[in-house]
Amino acid sequence: KAGVTQTPRYLIKTRGQQVTLSCSPISGHRSVSWYQQTPGQGLQFLFEYFSETQRNKGNFPGRFSGRQFSNSRSEMNVSTLELGDSALYLCASSFGLAGHTGELFFGEGSRLTVL
Amino acid sequence: QKEVEQDPGPLSVPEGAIVSLNCTYSNSAFQYFMWYRQYSRKGPELLMYTYSSGNKEDGRFTAQVDKSSKYISLFIRDSQPSDSATYLCASPPGAGRRALTFGSGTRLQVQP
Numbered sequence: 001k002a003g004v005t006q007t008p009r010y011l012i013k014t015r016g017q018q019v020t021l022s023c024s025p026i027s028g029h030r031s032v033s034w035y036q037q038t039p040g041q042g043l044q045f046l047f048e049y050f051s052e053t054q055r056n057k058g059n060f061p062g063r064f065s066g067r068q069f070s071n072s073r074s075e076m077n078v079s080t081l082e083l084g085d086s087a088l089y090l091c092a093s094s095f096g097l098a099g100h101t102g103e104l105f106f107g108e109g110s111r112l113t114v115l
Numbered sequence: 116q117k118e119v120e121q122d123p124g125p126l127s128v129p130e131g132a133i134v135s136l137n138c139t140y141s142n143s144a145f146q147y148f149m150w151y152r153q154y155s156r157k158g159p160e161l162l163m164y165t166y167s168s169g170n171k172e173d174g175r176f177t178a179q180v181d182k183s184s185k186y187i188s189l190f191i192r193d194s195q196p197s198d199s200a201t202y203l204c205a206s207p208p209g210a211g212r213r214a215l216t217f218g219s220g221t222r223l224q225v226q227p
Contacts, residue, residue, distance in 0.1 A: 041219070042220055043203065043220075045214040048213075055213070056213045056214050102149045102164065102215060103149075104159075104215065105161075106158025108156070
């Protein structure tokens with residue numbers, strides 16, 4: 001069974017640009033959560049989508065947005081990039097809402113560098 | 116105060132040592148916790164669940180919760196170089212928060 005797939009794995013952008021990251025969850029999983037991981041802050045929750053609806057949202061500015069498609073694939077977008085957005089962005093899928101089971105299946109992440 | 120706090124390490128031990136990894140939590144209402152392991156350049160993977168009472172053992176790994184001191188521990192017996200990774204404790208959703216919250220992770224290096 002294929003795991004969670006994230007694309008692209010690495011990307012470099014400049015300040016002010018925008019970026020879109022993609023996540024394909026494990027087949028049959030309906031929830032997709034996004035996390036930002038940095039050395040200083042650790043894993044920080046961005047948002048969770050379930051059945052194409054955003055169910056939970058973390059404390060990130062509106063420049064961070066996401067969506068989920070009918071096949072459960074998800075994208076997140078960051079607009080007007082800032083240097084501090086440089087991070088590893090991790091997508092995780094779960095069969096039900098993540099908070100119900102605590103078991104998340106993570107992808108390998110998309111490493112974003114903002115210059 | 117973060118809901119889950121963890122010493123970032125790094126922690127370096129010789130092969131075969133017993134390793135103790137610890138987290139503290141602030142919300143006494145939590146009923147269970149998770150330990151995730153993250154290898155370099157990989158995403159975290161669930162290692163163990165532990166409920167808020169007693170120990171849980173899985174092979175060389177034992178998870179323990181001390182409710183009185185709000186302490187979560189993960190013990191690794193006979194540590195191996197393949198255990199070298201970052202270990203993250205995680206707490207379930209709580210009041211005002213509906214997502215898992217992760218500690219910052221402790222980086223472990225097991226020297227052969």
